[in-house]
Amino acid sequence: MDKLIVRGGNRLVGTVKTSGAKNAVLPIIAASVLGETPSHLDEIPKLEDVRTICGVLRYLGVKIDDSREHELTLDTTRISAYEAPYELVRTMRASFVVLGPLLARMGHARISQPGGCAIGSRPIDLHLKGFEALGAKISQDHGFVEAYAPNGLKGADIYLDFPSVGATENIMMAACLAEGTTTLENPAEEPEIVDLANYLNQMGARIRGAGTDVIRIEGVKHMHGAEHIAIPDRIEAGTYMIAAAMTHGDVIIENVLAEHQKPLLAKLREAGVLIEEDIDRIHVACPGELKGVNVKTLPYPGFPTDMQAQFMAMMTISQGRSTVMETVFENRFMHVVELNRMGANIATTGARGAIIEGPAKLTGCEVNASDLRAGAAMILAGLVAEGTTTIGNLHHIDRGYEDIVGKLKGLGADIQRISVKD
Numbered sequence: 001m002d003k004l005i006v007r008g009g010n011r012l013v014g015t016v017k018t019s020g021a022k023n024a025v026l027p028i029i030a031a032s033v034l035g036e037t038p039s040h041l042d043e044i045p046k047l048e049d050v051r052t053i054c055g056v057l058r059y060l061g062v063k064i065d066d067s068r069e070h071e072l073t074l075d076t077t078r079i080s081a082y083e084a085p086y087e088l089v090r091t092m093r094a095s096f097v098v099l100g101p102l103l104a105r106m107g108h109a110r111i112s113q114p115g116g117c118a119i120g121s122r123p124i125d126l127h128l129k130g131f132e133a134l135g136a137k138i139s140q141d142h143g144f145v146e147a148y149a150p151n152g153l154k155g156a157d158i159y160l161d162f163p164s165v166g167a168t169e170n171i172m173m174a175a176c177l178a179e180g181t182t183t184l185e186n187p188a189e190e191p192e193i194v195d196l197a198n199y200l201n202q203m204g205a206r207i208r209g210a211g212t213d214v215i216r217i218e219g220v221k222h223m224h225g226a227e228h229i230a231i232p233d234r235i236e237a238g239t240y241m242i243a244a245a246m247t248h249g250d251v252i253i254e255n256v257l258a259e260h261q262k263p264l265l266a267k268l269r270e271a272g273v274l275i276e277e278d279i280d281r282i283h284v285a286c287p288g289e290l291k292g293v294n295v296k297t298l299p300y301p302g303f304p305t306d307m308q309a310q311f312m313a314m315m316t317i318s319q320g321r322s323t324v325m326e327t328v329f330e331n332r333f334m335h336v337v338e339l340n341r342m343g344a345n346i347a348t349t350g351a352r353g354a355i356i357e358g359p360a361k362l363t364g365c366e367v368n369a370s371d372l373r374a375g376a377a378m379i380l381a382g383l384v385a386e387g388t389t390t391i392g393n394l395h396h397i398d399r400g401y402e403d404i405v406g407k408l409k410g411l412g413a414d415i416q417r418i419s420v421k422d
Protein backbone atom coordinates (compact mmCIF):
# COMPACT_ATOMS: atom_id res chain seq x y z
CA MET A 1 0.00 0.00 0.00
CA ASP A 2 1.33 3.43 -0.94
CA LYS A 3 0.99 6.64 1.04
CA LEU A 4 1.73 10.27 0.32
CA ILE A 5 3.85 12.19 2.77
CA VAL A 6 3.35 15.96 2.56
CA ARG A 7 5.37 18.37 4.68
CA GLY A 8 3.61 21.70 4.73
CA GLY A 9 4.95 25.22 4.56
CA ASN A 10 6.57 25.56 1.14
CA ARG A 11 5.45 28.35 -1.17
CA LEU A 12 4.76 27.00 -4.70
CA VAL A 13 6.54 28.83 -7.50
CA GLY A 14 7.11 27.93 -11.15
CA THR A 15 5.30 26.42 -14.12
CA VAL A 16 3.16 23.29 -14.33
CA LYS A 17 1.59 21.71 -17.41
CA THR A 18 -1.94 20.33 -17.34
CA SER A 19 -2.58 16.89 -18.86
CA GLY A 20 -5.44 15.93 -21.19
CA ALA A 21 -8.89 15.85 -19.58
CA LYS A 22 -9.82 12.56 -17.92
CA ASN A 23 -13.52 13.28 -18.31
CA ALA A 24 -13.11 13.99 -22.02
CA VAL A 25 -10.87 11.07 -22.93
CA LEU A 26 -12.92 8.37 -21.16
CA PRO A 27 -16.04 8.85 -23.33
CA ILE A 28 -13.86 9.56 -26.38
CA ILE A 29 -12.07 6.23 -25.99
CA ALA A 30 -15.49 4.54 -25.63
CA ALA A 31 -16.74 6.41 -28.71
CA SER A 32 -13.95 4.93 -30.85
CA VAL A 33 -16.06 1.73 -30.89
CA LEU A 34 -18.42 3.48 -33.33
CA GLY A 35 -15.71 3.68 -36.00
CA GLU A 36 -15.18 0.84 -38.45
CA THR A 37 -11.54 1.90 -38.95
CA PRO A 38 -8.80 2.80 -36.41
CA SER A 39 -8.66 6.05 -34.45
CA HIS A 40 -5.59 7.86 -33.17
CA LEU A 41 -5.88 9.92 -29.97
CA ASP A 42 -3.38 12.37 -28.52
CA GLU A 43 -3.01 14.15 -25.13
CA ILE A 44 -4.18 11.01 -23.33
CA PRO A 45 -3.30 11.35 -19.64
CA LYS A 46 -1.46 8.50 -17.91
CA LEU A 47 -4.17 7.58 -15.41
CA GLU A 48 -5.62 4.47 -13.83
CA ASP A 49 -9.06 5.32 -15.29
CA VAL A 50 -7.60 5.39 -18.80
CA ARG A 51 -6.07 1.95 -18.23
CA THR A 52 -9.46 0.72 -17.02
CA ILE A 53 -11.43 1.93 -20.06
CA CYS A 54 -8.73 0.48 -22.32
CA GLY A 55 -9.20 -2.83 -20.46
CA VAL A 56 -12.92 -2.72 -21.25
CA LEU A 57 -12.26 -2.04 -24.94
CA ARG A 58 -9.65 -4.81 -25.16
CA TYR A 59 -12.25 -7.18 -23.70
CA LEU A 60 -14.57 -6.14 -26.56
CA GLY A 61 -11.90 -7.05 -29.10
CA VAL A 62 -10.38 -3.62 -29.77
CA LYS A 63 -6.63 -3.75 -30.49
CA ILE A 64 -4.90 -0.92 -28.64
CA ASP A 65 -1.40 0.40 -29.23
CA ASP A 66 -0.37 2.44 -26.19
CA SER A 67 3.37 2.25 -26.79
CA ARG A 68 3.75 6.02 -27.33
CA GLU A 69 3.42 8.22 -24.29
CA HIS A 70 0.13 10.14 -24.19
CA GLU A 71 -1.08 8.57 -27.45
CA LEU A 72 -3.43 5.72 -28.24
CA THR A 73 -4.19 3.95 -31.49
CA LEU A 74 -7.45 2.03 -31.26
CA ASP A 75 -8.13 -0.55 -33.95
CA THR A 76 -11.91 -0.96 -33.75
CA THR A 77 -12.24 -2.70 -37.13
CA ARG A 78 -13.60 -5.83 -35.45
CA ILE A 79 -15.64 -5.83 -32.26
CA SER A 80 -15.98 -9.41 -31.02
CA ALA A 81 -18.00 -9.07 -27.79
CA TYR A 82 -20.95 -7.06 -26.55
CA GLU A 83 -20.44 -7.46 -22.83
CA ALA A 84 -18.39 -5.58 -20.20
CA PRO A 85 -18.01 -7.64 -17.02
CA TYR A 86 -18.22 -6.53 -13.40
CA GLU A 87 -14.47 -6.83 -12.68
CA LEU A 88 -13.82 -4.13 -15.28
CA VAL A 89 -16.78 -1.84 -14.58
CA ARG A 90 -16.73 -1.91 -10.78
CA THR A 91 -13.50 0.08 -10.47
CA MET A 92 -14.78 2.88 -12.66
CA ARG A 93 -18.37 3.99 -13.14
CA ALA A 94 -17.50 5.81 -16.36
CA SER A 95 -17.09 2.39 -18.06
CA PHE A 96 -20.87 2.57 -18.44
CA VAL A 97 -20.48 5.04 -21.33
CA VAL A 98 -19.45 2.09 -23.47
CA LEU A 99 -23.09 1.01 -23.54
CA GLY A 100 -24.24 3.67 -26.03
CA PRO A 101 -21.59 3.14 -28.71
CA LEU A 102 -21.66 -0.64 -28.31
CA LEU A 103 -25.44 -0.77 -28.63
CA ALA A 104 -25.31 1.42 -31.75
CA ARG A 105 -22.54 -0.59 -33.40
CA MET A 106 -23.59 -4.14 -32.39
CA GLY A 107 -27.34 -3.80 -31.80
CA HIS A 108 -26.74 -5.42 -28.43
CA ALA A 109 -24.80 -4.50 -25.29
CA ARG A 110 -24.62 -6.01 -21.80
CA ILE A 111 -22.77 -3.98 -19.19
CA SER A 112 -22.44 -4.61 -15.51
CA GLN A 113 -24.57 -2.10 -13.61
CA PRO A 114 -22.24 0.47 -12.04
CA GLY A 115 -22.55 0.67 -8.26
CA GLY A 116 -22.95 3.81 -6.21
CA CYS A 117 -19.83 5.47 -4.90
CA ALA A 118 -18.59 7.62 -2.05
CA ILE A 119 -20.14 10.79 -3.49
CA GLY A 120 -23.69 9.55 -4.14
CA SER A 121 -25.97 6.77 -5.35
CA ARG A 122 -25.50 7.84 -8.98
CA PRO A 123 -28.43 6.13 -10.74
CA ILE A 124 -28.45 5.48 -14.51
CA ASP A 125 -32.17 6.01 -15.12
CA LEU A 126 -31.63 8.95 -17.51
CA HIS A 127 -29.25 6.90 -19.67
CA LEU A 128 -31.77 4.06 -19.87
CA LYS A 129 -34.75 6.35 -20.61
CA GLY A 130 -32.76 7.78 -23.49
CA PHE A 131 -31.89 4.36 -24.95
CA GLU A 132 -35.52 3.28 -24.64
CA ALA A 133 -36.65 6.43 -26.45
CA LEU A 134 -34.27 5.44 -29.26
CA GLY A 135 -36.13 2.11 -29.49
CA ALA A 136 -33.82 -0.17 -27.47
CA LYS A 137 -35.29 -2.88 -25.25
CA ILE A 138 -33.71 -2.67 -21.80
CA SER A 139 -33.59 -5.37 -19.17
CA GLN A 140 -31.82 -5.39 -15.83
CA ASP A 141 -31.00 -8.60 -13.98
CA HIS A 142 -28.15 -10.33 -12.17
CA GLY A 143 -26.43 -6.95 -11.79
CA PHE A 144 -26.28 -6.32 -15.54
CA VAL A 145 -28.00 -3.88 -17.87
CA GLU A 146 -28.78 -5.39 -21.24
CA ALA A 147 -29.84 -3.29 -24.21
CA TYR A 148 -31.17 -4.73 -27.47
CA ALA A 149 -31.86 -3.05 -30.76
CA PRO A 150 -31.53 -5.84 -33.32
CA ASN A 151 -33.12 -3.73 -36.07
CA GLY A 152 -31.16 -0.60 -35.20
CA LEU A 153 -32.04 2.53 -33.22
CA LYS A 154 -34.46 5.25 -34.32
CA GLY A 155 -34.00 8.98 -33.76
CA ALA A 156 -36.27 10.52 -31.11
CA ASP A 157 -36.97 13.71 -29.16
CA ILE A 158 -35.49 13.28 -25.70
CA TYR A 159 -35.75 15.68 -22.76
CA LEU A 160 -33.31 15.04 -19.91
CA ASP A 161 -34.82 15.75 -16.48
CA PHE A 162 -31.33 16.76 -15.32
CA PRO A 163 -28.37 17.71 -17.55
CA SER A 164 -26.43 14.53 -16.72
CA VAL A 165 -22.96 14.44 -18.26
CA GLY A 166 -22.84 10.66 -18.65
CA ALA A 167 -26.41 10.35 -19.97
CA THR A 168 -25.80 13.11 -22.53
CA GLU A 169 -22.65 11.33 -23.73
CA ASN A 170 -24.19 7.87 -23.83
CA ILE A 171 -27.34 8.97 -25.67
CA MET A 172 -25.43 11.25 -28.07
CA MET A 173 -23.11 8.37 -29.03
CA ALA A 174 -25.98 5.90 -29.49
CA ALA A 175 -27.93 8.40 -31.61
CA CYS A 176 -25.04 8.83 -34.07
CA LEU A 177 -25.96 5.59 -35.88
CA ALA A 178 -29.75 5.83 -35.33
CA GLU A 179 -32.08 6.21 -38.30
CA GLY A 180 -33.34 9.79 -38.48
CA THR A 181 -32.81 12.76 -36.20
CA THR A 182 -32.48 12.85 -32.42
CA THR A 183 -33.09 16.02 -30.46
CA LEU A 184 -31.63 16.07 -26.98
CA GLU A 185 -33.08 18.83 -24.82
CA ASN A 186 -31.60 19.99 -21.51
CA PRO A 187 -28.34 18.11 -22.15
CA ALA A 188 -25.14 18.69 -20.20
CA GLU A 189 -23.13 21.59 -21.67
CA GLU A 190 -19.70 20.71 -20.24
CA PRO A 191 -16.60 21.32 -22.40
CA GLU A 192 -16.03 17.56 -22.35
CA ILE A 193 -19.37 17.09 -24.19
CA VAL A 194 -18.17 19.48 -26.89
CA ASP A 195 -14.84 17.65 -27.18
CA LEU A 196 -16.64 14.33 -27.56
CA ALA A 197 -19.00 15.78 -30.19
CA ASN A 198 -16.02 17.19 -32.13
CA TYR A 199 -14.40 13.76 -32.20
CA LEU A 200 -17.67 12.07 -33.22
CA ASN A 201 -18.12 14.58 -36.05
CA GLN A 202 -14.57 13.85 -37.22
CA MET A 203 -15.68 10.19 -37.32
CA GLY A 204 -18.52 11.05 -39.68
CA ALA A 205 -21.31 11.80 -37.21
CA ARG A 206 -23.62 14.78 -37.75
CA ILE A 207 -24.00 16.53 -34.40
CA ARG A 208 -24.96 20.17 -33.96
CA GLY A 209 -25.42 22.20 -30.80
CA ALA A 210 -23.08 20.41 -28.38
CA GLY A 211 -22.29 22.90 -25.60
CA THR A 212 -25.75 24.51 -25.85
CA ASP A 213 -29.10 23.49 -24.34
CA VAL A 214 -30.25 21.57 -27.44
CA ILE A 215 -28.20 18.97 -29.31
CA ARG A 216 -29.38 17.67 -32.70
CA ILE A 217 -27.96 14.44 -34.06
CA GLU A 218 -28.73 13.38 -37.61
CA GLY A 219 -28.09 9.66 -37.78
CA VAL A 220 -25.57 8.26 -40.30
CA LYS A 221 -25.17 4.66 -41.52
CA HIS A 222 -21.44 4.23 -40.93
CA MET A 223 -18.67 5.91 -38.98
CA HIS A 224 -14.91 5.69 -39.37
CA GLY A 225 -11.89 6.27 -37.17
CA ALA A 226 -10.44 9.76 -36.69
CA GLU A 227 -7.52 11.70 -35.24
CA HIS A 228 -8.23 13.70 -32.10
CA ILE A 229 -6.33 15.75 -29.51
CA ALA A 230 -8.09 15.89 -26.14
CA ILE A 231 -8.77 19.19 -24.38
CA PRO A 232 -6.82 20.09 -21.20
CA ASP A 233 -8.14 18.87 -17.85
CA ARG A 234 -9.88 21.89 -16.30
CA ILE A 235 -10.19 20.15 -12.92
CA GLU A 236 -6.51 19.24 -12.73
CA ALA A 237 -5.61 22.83 -13.76
CA GLY A 238 -7.99 24.21 -11.13
CA THR A 239 -6.41 22.05 -8.45
CA TYR A 240 -2.97 23.56 -9.19
CA MET A 241 -4.46 27.06 -9.17
CA ILE A 242 -5.77 26.46 -5.66
CA ALA A 243 -2.41 25.01 -4.60
CA ALA A 244 -0.77 28.24 -5.78
CA ALA A 245 -3.35 30.39 -3.98
CA MET A 246 -3.21 28.48 -0.69
CA THR A 247 0.58 28.59 -0.48
CA HIS A 248 0.64 32.31 -1.43
CA GLY A 249 2.69 31.18 -4.38
CA ASP A 250 3.27 32.36 -7.93
CA VAL A 251 2.48 29.71 -10.53
CA ILE A 252 1.91 29.59 -14.28
CA ILE A 253 -0.43 26.81 -15.39
CA GLU A 254 0.27 25.78 -18.98
CA ASN A 255 -2.09 23.98 -21.35
CA VAL A 256 -5.30 25.36 -19.89
CA LEU A 257 -8.27 27.04 -21.56
CA ALA A 258 -9.40 30.03 -19.47
CA GLU A 259 -12.73 29.89 -21.29
CA HIS A 260 -13.45 26.59 -19.46
CA GLN A 261 -12.45 27.97 -16.05
CA LYS A 262 -14.77 30.99 -15.74
CA PRO A 263 -16.70 29.99 -12.59
CA LEU A 264 -13.54 28.97 -10.75
CA LEU A 265 -11.58 32.07 -11.84
CA ALA A 266 -14.45 34.32 -10.72
CA LYS A 267 -14.49 32.71 -7.26
CA LEU A 268 -10.69 32.78 -6.93
CA ARG A 269 -10.67 36.50 -7.80
CA GLU A 270 -13.45 37.11 -5.27
CA ALA A 271 -11.28 35.34 -2.67
CA GLY A 272 -8.43 37.77 -3.39
CA VAL A 273 -6.31 35.67 -5.77
CA LEU A 274 -4.55 37.48 -8.62
CA ILE A 275 -5.21 35.86 -12.00
CA GLU A 276 -3.81 36.71 -15.44
CA GLU A 277 -5.33 34.86 -18.37
CA ASP A 278 -3.50 34.15 -21.62
CA ILE A 279 -4.54 32.04 -24.61
CA ASP A 280 -3.44 28.71 -23.19
CA ARG A 281 -1.94 29.60 -19.80
CA ILE A 282 -3.07 31.14 -16.54
CA HIS A 283 -0.85 32.97 -14.07
CA VAL A 284 -1.95 32.63 -10.44
CA ALA A 285 -0.44 34.61 -7.56
CA CYS A 286 -1.62 35.33 -4.07
CA PRO A 287 0.51 37.90 -2.26
CA GLY A 288 -2.27 38.98 0.14
CA GLU A 289 -4.78 37.32 2.42
CA LEU A 290 -7.45 34.90 1.19
CA LYS A 291 -11.04 35.97 1.90
CA GLY A 292 -14.01 33.69 2.58
CA VAL A 293 -16.55 33.32 -0.27
CA ASN A 294 -19.78 31.46 -0.95
CA VAL A 295 -19.90 28.70 -3.56
CA LYS A 296 -22.78 26.70 -5.04
CA THR A 297 -21.98 23.78 -7.33
CA LEU A 298 -24.04 23.52 -10.50
CA PRO A 299 -23.89 21.86 -13.92
CA TYR A 300 -21.62 23.75 -16.38
CA PRO A 301 -21.29 26.71 -16.76
CA GLY A 302 -21.84 26.78 -12.99
CA PHE A 303 -19.16 26.09 -10.42
CA PRO A 304 -17.95 22.47 -10.90
CA THR A 305 -18.71 19.91 -8.23
CA ASP A 306 -15.33 18.35 -9.08
CA MET A 307 -13.64 21.47 -7.64
CA GLN A 308 -15.75 21.66 -4.48
CA ALA A 309 -13.50 19.66 -2.14
CA GLN A 310 -10.33 21.47 -3.25
CA PHE A 311 -12.02 24.85 -2.94
CA MET A 312 -13.24 23.95 0.54
CA ALA A 313 -9.66 23.14 1.54
CA MET A 314 -8.77 26.70 0.52
CA MET A 315 -11.72 28.16 2.44
CA THR A 316 -10.49 26.58 5.68
CA ILE A 317 -7.51 28.95 5.70
CA SER A 318 -9.35 31.99 4.32
CA GLN A 319 -10.40 34.96 6.49
CA GLY A 320 -13.98 34.88 7.74
CA ARG A 321 -16.96 32.72 6.91
CA SER A 322 -17.42 30.76 3.67
CA THR A 323 -20.33 28.58 2.63
CA VAL A 324 -20.67 25.68 0.20
CA MET A 325 -23.88 24.38 -1.31
CA GLU A 326 -23.46 21.10 -3.19
CA THR A 327 -26.38 20.69 -5.59
CA VAL A 328 -25.03 18.08 -8.02
CA PHE A 329 -24.27 15.09 -5.76
CA GLU A 330 -26.16 14.25 -2.59
CA ASN A 331 -23.21 13.06 -0.54
CA ARG A 332 -20.05 14.88 -1.55
CA PHE A 333 -18.75 16.01 1.84
CA MET A 334 -16.57 13.05 2.85
CA HIS A 335 -13.55 15.38 3.00
CA VAL A 336 -15.16 17.51 5.74
CA VAL A 337 -14.36 15.05 8.52
CA GLU A 338 -10.78 14.69 7.37
CA LEU A 339 -10.26 18.46 6.99
CA ASN A 340 -11.67 18.96 10.50
CA ARG A 341 -9.22 16.35 11.82
CA MET A 342 -6.50 18.60 10.41
CA GLY A 343 -7.87 21.53 12.42
CA ALA A 344 -10.42 23.02 10.03
CA ASN A 345 -13.65 24.48 11.39
CA ILE A 346 -16.37 23.16 9.08
CA ALA A 347 -19.96 22.44 10.06
CA THR A 348 -22.29 20.69 7.64
CA THR A 349 -25.89 21.82 7.40
CA GLY A 350 -27.54 18.67 6.13
CA ALA A 351 -26.03 16.60 3.32
CA ARG A 352 -25.65 19.51 0.91
CA GLY A 353 -24.53 22.54 2.88
CA ALA A 354 -21.36 23.46 4.75
CA ILE A 355 -20.23 26.52 6.70
CA ILE A 356 -16.50 27.08 7.00
CA GLU A 357 -15.13 29.46 9.61
CA GLY A 358 -11.64 30.66 8.88
CA PRO A 359 -8.83 31.04 9.08
CA ALA A 360 -7.99 27.74 10.76
CA LYS A 361 -4.48 26.68 11.62
CA LEU A 362 -4.14 23.29 9.93
CA THR A 363 -1.85 20.67 11.42
CA GLY A 364 -0.64 17.54 9.67
CA CYS A 365 -1.99 14.09 10.61
CA GLU A 366 -2.94 10.73 9.04
CA VAL A 367 -5.86 11.16 6.64
CA ASN A 368 -7.53 9.17 3.88
CA ALA A 369 -8.61 10.02 0.37
CA SER A 370 -12.28 8.98 0.41
CA ASP A 371 -12.71 9.81 -3.29
CA LEU A 372 -10.70 11.40 -6.08
CA ARG A 373 -11.25 15.11 -5.35
CA ALA A 374 -11.38 14.59 -1.58
CA GLY A 375 -7.89 13.11 -2.00
CA ALA A 376 -6.78 16.22 -3.86
CA ALA A 377 -8.21 18.34 -1.03
CA MET A 378 -6.11 16.39 1.49
CA ILE A 379 -2.96 17.10 -0.51
CA LEU A 380 -3.81 20.82 -0.70
CA ALA A 381 -4.44 20.98 3.04
CA GLY A 382 -1.19 19.11 3.64
CA LEU A 383 0.74 21.70 1.61
CA VAL A 384 -0.13 24.42 4.14
CA ALA A 385 -0.47 22.37 7.34
CA GLU A 386 2.11 22.58 10.08
CA GLY A 387 4.14 19.35 10.15
CA THR A 388 3.54 16.16 8.20
CA THR A 389 0.33 14.92 6.57
CA THR A 390 0.17 11.25 5.58
CA ILE A 391 -2.48 10.40 3.00
CA GLY A 392 -3.78 6.88 2.36
CA ASN A 393 -6.17 5.30 -0.19
CA LEU A 394 -4.17 6.70 -3.05
CA HIS A 395 -5.96 4.60 -5.67
CA HIS A 396 -8.62 7.33 -5.73
CA ILE A 397 -6.05 10.02 -6.53
CA ASP A 398 -4.35 7.78 -9.14
CA ARG A 399 -7.65 7.61 -11.05
CA GLY A 400 -7.48 11.26 -12.00
CA TYR A 401 -4.14 13.05 -11.45
CA GLU A 402 -1.19 12.24 -13.68
CA ASP A 403 2.09 12.45 -11.77
CA ILE A 404 0.72 14.76 -9.09
CA VAL A 405 3.82 14.18 -6.94
CA GLY A 406 6.23 15.11 -9.76
CA LYS A 407 4.18 18.16 -10.76
CA LEU A 408 3.92 19.52 -7.19
CA LYS A 409 7.59 18.79 -6.50
CA GLY A 410 8.44 20.75 -9.65
CA LEU A 411 6.73 23.75 -8.01
CA GLY A 412 8.70 23.31 -4.79
CA ALA A 413 6.34 21.22 -2.65
CA ASP A 414 7.76 18.78 -0.13
CA ILE A 415 5.82 15.67 -1.12
CA GLN A 416 6.78 12.05 -1.64
CA ARG A 417 5.13 8.71 -2.23
CA ILE A 418 6.20 5.80 -0.08
CA SER A 419 5.32 2.12 0.03
CA VAL A 420 4.28 0.80 3.41
CA LYS A 421 3.66 -2.80 4.45
CA ASP A 422 -0.06 -3.55 5.05
Ligand SMILES: CC(=O)N[C@H]1[C@@H](OP(=O)(O)OP(=O)(O)OC[C@H]2O[C@@H](n3ccc(=O)[nH]c3=O)[C@H](O)[C@@H]2O)O[C@H](CO)[C@@H](O)[C@@H]1O
Pocket residue numbers: 022023024026094120121122123124125126127128162163164165166167188299305306328329330
Ligand atom coordinates in the same frame (compact mmCIF):
# COMPACT_ATOMS: atom_id res chain seq x y z
C1 LIG B 1 -16.31 10.50 -15.98
C2 LIG B 1 -17.01 11.78 -15.81
O1 LIG B 1 -17.17 12.54 -16.74
N1 LIG B 1 -17.41 12.09 -14.58
C3 LIG B 1 -18.03 13.34 -14.30
C4 LIG B 1 -19.51 13.26 -14.65
O2 LIG B 1 -20.06 12.18 -13.89
P1 LIG B 1 -21.50 11.62 -14.25
O3 LIG B 1 -21.67 11.60 -15.72
O4 LIG B 1 -21.69 10.37 -13.49
O5 LIG B 1 -22.40 12.76 -13.61
P2 LIG B 1 -23.87 13.15 -13.98
O6 LIG B 1 -23.86 14.51 -14.60
O7 LIG B 1 -24.51 12.04 -14.75
O8 LIG B 1 -24.54 13.22 -12.55
C5 LIG B 1 -25.03 14.40 -11.96
C6 LIG B 1 -26.21 14.10 -11.09
O9 LIG B 1 -27.24 13.49 -11.86
C7 LIG B 1 -27.69 12.29 -11.25
N2 LIG B 1 -28.10 11.32 -12.31
C8 LIG B 1 -27.24 11.04 -13.33
C9 LIG B 1 -27.59 10.14 -14.29
C10 LIG B 1 -28.84 9.49 -14.20
O10 LIG B 1 -29.22 8.65 -15.04
N3 LIG B 1 -29.67 9.80 -13.16
C11 LIG B 1 -29.32 10.71 -12.19
O11 LIG B 1 -30.09 10.95 -11.26
C12 LIG B 1 -26.46 11.81 -10.47
O12 LIG B 1 -26.81 10.91 -9.44
C13 LIG B 1 -25.89 13.11 -9.96
O13 LIG B 1 -26.53 13.51 -8.77
O14 LIG B 1 -20.13 14.50 -14.34
C14 LIG B 1 -20.10 14.85 -12.95
C15 LIG B 1 -20.88 16.12 -12.76
O15 LIG B 1 -20.24 17.18 -13.35
C16 LIG B 1 -18.66 14.96 -12.48
O16 LIG B 1 -18.63 15.14 -11.10
C17 LIG B 1 -17.87 13.70 -12.84
O17 LIG B 1 -16.48 13.93 -12.63
Ligand SMILES: C=C(OP(=O)(O)O)C(=O)O
Pocket residue numbers: 023093094306372373400
Ligand atom coordinates in the same frame (compact mmCIF):
# COMPACT_ATOMS: atom_id res chain seq x y z
C1 LIG C 1 -16.34 12.21 -9.74
C2 LIG C 1 -15.35 12.13 -10.63
O1 LIG C 1 -15.17 11.13 -11.52
P1 LIG C 1 -16.10 9.86 -11.79
O2 LIG C 1 -17.36 10.35 -12.43
O3 LIG C 1 -15.30 9.04 -12.75
O4 LIG C 1 -16.34 9.18 -10.46
C3 LIG C 1 -14.32 13.19 -10.72
O5 LIG C 1 -13.58 13.21 -11.72
O6 LIG C 1 -14.22 14.02 -9.81
